[in-house]
Amino acid sequence: MRKEHIVNLQGKDFVLFAGLLDEAHKKGMCRVRSRMRQEPTDQNGNNVIFEAEVTLKDKDGNESVYEATGDASPKNVSARVATAIIRVAETRAIARALRMATNIGMCSVEELGGSQEEALLENQPAKMTQAQAQAINKELAQRKMPIPEAQAYLKATFNKTATKQLTKDEADTLIAYLKKE
Secondary structure (H helix, E strand, O other), X not given: OOHHXXXXXXXXXXXXXXXXXXXXXXXXXXXXXEEEEEOOOOOOOXXXXXXXXXXXXXXXXXEEEEEXXXXXXXXXXXXXXXXXXXXXXXXXXXXXXXXXXXXXXXXXXXXXXXXXXXXXXXXXXXXXXXXXXXXXXXXXXXXXXXXXXXXXXXXXXXXOOOHHHOEHHHHHHHHHHHHHO
16 A cells, blocks of 8 residues: 555555555456445434445456445435535445455445544645745756655654655745745
8 A cells, every 4th residue: 555545644554545445456356336225304303324236356357246335314324425425425435345345454435434534634734835836946946956855854754755845834934944945
């Protein structure tokens, strides 16, 4: 699994849906199907249930099928996606089936729900802005700083290997450092 497909939220690793898809394609994914098993109604608390099926085909043409379910309701999703519970339930079901098909035990970010999701996402530091990235690139170009030197500074100071991994605060620190030099 590529590093960019894993995020750490409050000390726990979660896989991104994109990473699950990437791994499934590597393992011969040939089909993904999903079906709504329960529509949201007032009687069921607007709970939606989806079933997903992921099929992998090996080099000999043998198929393996992995099934999973996913649910969503206004009570188990964050407020920002409460109007999209059908899509959330389908994505959760597919993510679970992909995890089974690829033998990935860690939970996907998309499977998180409600207050747990909000709490984890709230505590994530802001990402570097496009303006900060441009300022860093400009400062590095003006100083003609060799790439290995810039990488060594990033590693020693932020434990990062590329500027695109910086948070907004880290980018501010780097920009201030480069302007002093």
